[in-house]
Amino acid sequence: MTAGRLEPRVERIKDDIIAFSAFVSPGEPPYTRLSFSPEDLQARAYVCRLMEGARLAVRTDAGGNIIGRREGACALPPLMVGSHLDTVRGGGRFDGVAGVVAAIEAARRYDEQHIRLDHPLEVVVFPAEEPSPFGLSTIGSRAMAGKLWPEHLALTDGTGRSLDAAMRSAGADPDRLPEAVRSPGDVAAFLELHIEQGPHLACAGVPVGVVTGIVGIWRGRIEIVGQPDHTGTTPMGRRRDALAAGSEAVLALEAVCSGAGDIVGTVGRVELFPNALNVVPGKMLLGMEMRGTDTACVEAAAADFTDRLDRIRDSRKIDIAFDFSMSSTPVRFPDEVVSLLREAAISLGIPYAQLHSGAGHDANHLAGIAPAAMIFLPSKDGRSHCSDEWTEWADIAAGTEVLAAAIQALDRRLT
Numbered sequence: 001m002t003a004g005r006l007e008p009r010v011e012r013i014k015d016d017i018i019a020f021s022a023f024v025s026p027g028e029p030p031y032t033r034l035s036f037s038p039e040d041l042q043a044r045a046y047v048c049r050l051m052e053g054a055r056l057a058v059r060t061d062a063g064g065n066i067i068g069r070r071e072g073a074c075a076l077p078p079l080m081v082g083s084h085l086d087t088v089r090g091g092g093r094f095d096g097v098a099g100v101v102a103a104i105e106a107a108r109r110y111d112e113q114h115i116r117l118d119h120p121l122e123v124v125v126f127p128a129e130e131p132s133p134f135g136l137s138t139i140g141s142r143a144m145a146g147k148l149w150p151e152h153l154a155l156t157d158g159t160g161r162s163l164d165a166a167m168r169s170a171g172a173d174p175d176r177l178p179e180a181v182r183s184p185g186d187v188a189a190f191l192e193l194h195i196e197q198g199p200h201l202a203c204a205g206v207p208v209g210v211v212t213g214i215v216g217i218w219r220g221r222i223e224i225v226g227q228p229d230h231t232g233t234t235p236m237g238r239r240r241d242a243l244a245a246g247s248e249a250v251l252a253l254e255a256v257c258s259g260a261g262d263i264v265g266t267v268g269r270v271e272l273f274p275n276a277l278n279v280v281p282g283k284m285l286l287g288m289e290m291r292g293t294d295t296a297c298v299e300a301a302a303a304d305f306t307d308r309l310d311r312i313r314d315s316r317k318i319d320i321a322f323d324f325s326m327s328s329t330p331v332r333f334p335d336e337v338v339s340l341l342r343e344a345a346i347s348l349g350i351p352y353a354q355l356h357s358g359a360g361h362d363a364n365h366l367a368g369i370a371p372a373a374m375i376f377l378p379s380k381d382g383r384s385h386c387s388d389e390w391t392e393w394a395d396i397a398a399g400t401e402v403l404a405a406a407i408q409a410l411d412r413r414l415t
Contacts, residue, residue, distance in 0.1 A: 005348065006109040008102075008400040014393050016050060016101045020085065021093045029090035030387045035128035035139070036166035043085045044170060047100060047125055054108040056123060063143025063180035064172030066125040070107055074118045074415065077188040079407055080370065081106065082124030084140070084362060088131070092389025098377060098396050099193040100125055106404040118415040119188050121407065126362045127170055133157035134166070141362035143172075145369055146181040187370035189337060189410050192363045193403050194374060195391050199382030200355050207398040208352040209376030210341045214367075215291040215358050216330035218298055222249055222309070225319040228274060228282030243272060243281035245316045252308040253288060260301040263292040264358065293330050293356050331364055337373040340413065344405035350398050375399050375406075 023043040025032040033039045044066060051058045056068030069078065083099025103123040110117070126140035134155040142148045153164040153174050164174045173179075196202075201209050226240035250267045257265035269287030292298040302324055313320045338354075345352040357374060366372050377399045380390040 006106065006113065006401055006404045008105050008109060008397045008404070010393050010397045012108075013101055013105055013396055013400065016104070017093060017097055017396075019046065020097045020101075031087060031091060031093050032089050033085065033087045033091070034089065035086040035130065035132040036170055040086055040127075041170060044125065044127075047085060047104075050104050051123060054104050055111050056104075056107055060171040061144075061180040062173040062176040062178075063140050063148065064127040064167050064170045065140045065144055065180065068104070068107070068123040070110070070117075070121040070123075072117045072120040072411075076119045076415065077186055078120040078122040079117070079410055079414075080122045080124055080187050080190045080366070081192065081403065081407065082122075082126060082362075083192050083194055084126045084129035086128055086130050086132075088385050090387060091130070091385050092383075092387060094195045094377075094379075094389055094391045094396075095197065095384055096129060096194070098195055098391060098399075102193045102396065102400040102403055105400050106407060109404060115408070117408070117411045119411050127167075127172075129362050132163075134163040136163065138360065138362055138365055139163070139167070141365040143177055143180045144182050145365035146183075147365060148177060182369050184369050187366070188414050190363065190366040190370045190372040191403060191406060191410075192361060192366075192372075192374045193399050194361060194376060195384060195389070196355075196376040196379045197359055197382075197384035198379065201353060201376060201378035202380060202382060204353045206351040206353045207378060207395040208345055208350055208402050209378075210338060210345065210352050210354045211333065211357050211374035211376055212338055212354060213293055213330060213332040213356045214361060214364055214374075215293050215356060216295060216298065217289055217291050217327040217360065218302065218324060219287070219289045219327045220322060220324035222246070222286040222288060223321040224249065224284040224286070226282050226316070227280070229280040231278045231280055234280055239280050240316065240318050241280050242284040242318060245312055245318050245320070246270070246284040246286055248312050248316075249286060249309060249320075252312065253305055256301050256305045256308065257290065260304075261292075261294075261297060262356070263290055263298055263301050265290045265301070289327070291358060293332075295330060328360060328364060331367045333367065333373040334371045336413075337371045337410070340409045341373055341375060341402065341406050344402045344409055348401055348405060350402055352402075375403055
């Protein structure tokens with residue numbers, strides 16, 4: 001294997017990312033490309049052409065994952081890199097796409113500089129990383145990790161189309177899902193380059209983030225039951241206002257998470273009954289979540305929040321029910337892989353910062369079957385999941401070079 005700087009082609013990276021921004025849904029805010037939409041299928045066809053241009057052997061597995069493979073010098077498990085192409089409604093041009101283009105560019109530069117790895121290299125595009133119209137996210141990586149179940153395939157979107165049918169439209173074969181599953185040992189290591197989607201790297205003024213892990217997500221439902229009454233005839237002191245109590249609950253969650261280290265908490269869904277101007281709200285439903293890297297810390301914060309809900313209930317003489325459970329476990333990337341990313345950045349003279357991911361990624365599932373880690377790129381003003389999402393081309397090139405160097409380092413270390 002030949003070592004040395006790959007010097008990614010910035011203009012080629014730029015052209016590829018801009019090309020994907022053309023595959024967007026008409027009538028939707030830019031740059032919408034929902035999973036399994038016609039535009040998503042067009043982007044998938046285009047990425048296959050890019051992979052073929054990089055001299056990768058391209059196939060789609062039973063889970064709908066597009067895999068471009070470059071053979072290695074030895075019969076070893078593959079090193080895997082990749083990300084996704086789908087967006088949220090009104091999403092940006094870089095989320096997912098930057099990681100896909102960076103992985104392909106690394107493979108292209110290996111080919112152009114006649115660099116041969118001992119391990120095979122697989123560039124993967126995972127379908128439906130974002131929350132899909134079927135109410136499920138990370139569908140491709142879930143399938144690869146053996147976590148896509150028959151009940152998932154039966155889920156339907158707003159038109160009645162099943163996930164099974166949508167996956168088939170993208171070249172998947174749900175009848176043969178076991179063939180897409182990779183067990184521990186089947187993949188030598190997994191790396192994912194992604195935009196940060198937050199403000200830390202931009203504030204630090206560094207082009208690359210070395211990601212140490214991914215937060216766990218806990219989700220909850222709060223039901224607040226007061227008493228509906230006429231707004232004009234019920235004195236203020238006699239009201240059992242569910243909305244007023246719910247407002248206190250929202251502020252309580254904010255206070256708990258503001259004083260609990262790196263934990264964040266959000267009330268993102270609100271339902272009010274009867275939701276009429278002349279009726280004191282009698283019932284309120286809140287959907288909330290907490291995210292953090294340490295399970296014990298989140299559980300302590302949840303206990304604090306529960307105590308505060310009890311005090312709200314007693315002071316306002318209303319009923320509060322709180323259901324809370326883990327949705328995804330925290331992921332800590334192996335120190336040996338994280339250290340290789342740091343060493344790659346240092347060897348290239350590229351400044352970096354170390355941080356964890358507050359968002360979920362396909363790497364969540366891949367970390368269960370292979371040593372994994374992530375590289376982050378700065379998001380201007382911390383913006384993401386919106387049309388203003390922006391990452392500088394030079395930063396994407398820097399991240400691509402760190403990615404390529406880390407792949408070579410893993411190839412040496414694991415051979």
